[in-house]
Amino acid sequence: MVESCSVKDAQGAGGDVVGEVRQVDIPDGELDVRHLPAPEPLMRMLQASAALPPGGVITAHHRMFPCFLEARLAERGMVMTVDQRADDWFVIEMQRPAHETDGV
Numbered sequence: 001m002v003e004s005c006s007v008k009d010a011q012g013a014g015g016d017v018v019g020e021v022r023q024v025d026i027p028d029g030e031l032d033v034r035h036l037p038a039p040e041p042l043m044r045m046l047q048a049s050a051a052l053p054p055g056g057v058i059t060a061h062h063r064m065f066p067c068f069l070e071a072r073l074a075e076r077g078m079v080m081t082v083d084q085r086a087d088d089w090f091v092i093e094m095q096r097p098a099h100e101t102d103g104v
Contacts, residue, residue: 024061024089031060034089042068045094049078055098063088 026032031048033041045060046069052058065082073080073094083091 024085026061027059031058034061034063042066042072045069045092046072049073049076049094049096052078052094052096054096057093057095060092060094062090062092065090066092069094 031044033044036044041060041062045062045066048058048060065084066080069092070080076096078094078096080092080094083093085091
């Protein structure tokens with residue numbers, strides 16, 4: 001279920017990153033978009049997910065809930081899960097189904 005959020009929530013004040021970015025260990029091969037101003041996190045996650053092969057998964061780290069991402073991935077037959085680790089740290093897993101019918 002997608003949480004509701006406004007454009008202001010998604011962009012932050014003036015579209016800039018608000019506050020400090022939490023220091024966390026991001027594994028190699030995972031996407032860290034926490035430091036980017038809107039709409040760059042969304043664009044980078046969509047680019048990365050578009051390159052996934054069938055059955056592929058990519059994990060991204062964001063500073064807020066990606067409220068516009070789920071609908072965009074669903075249009076592509078993809079799914080996502082979100083794990084909130086802290087108030088300002090969300091781990092998003094995006095997956096392209098192994099078979100086209102898996103995402104429908």
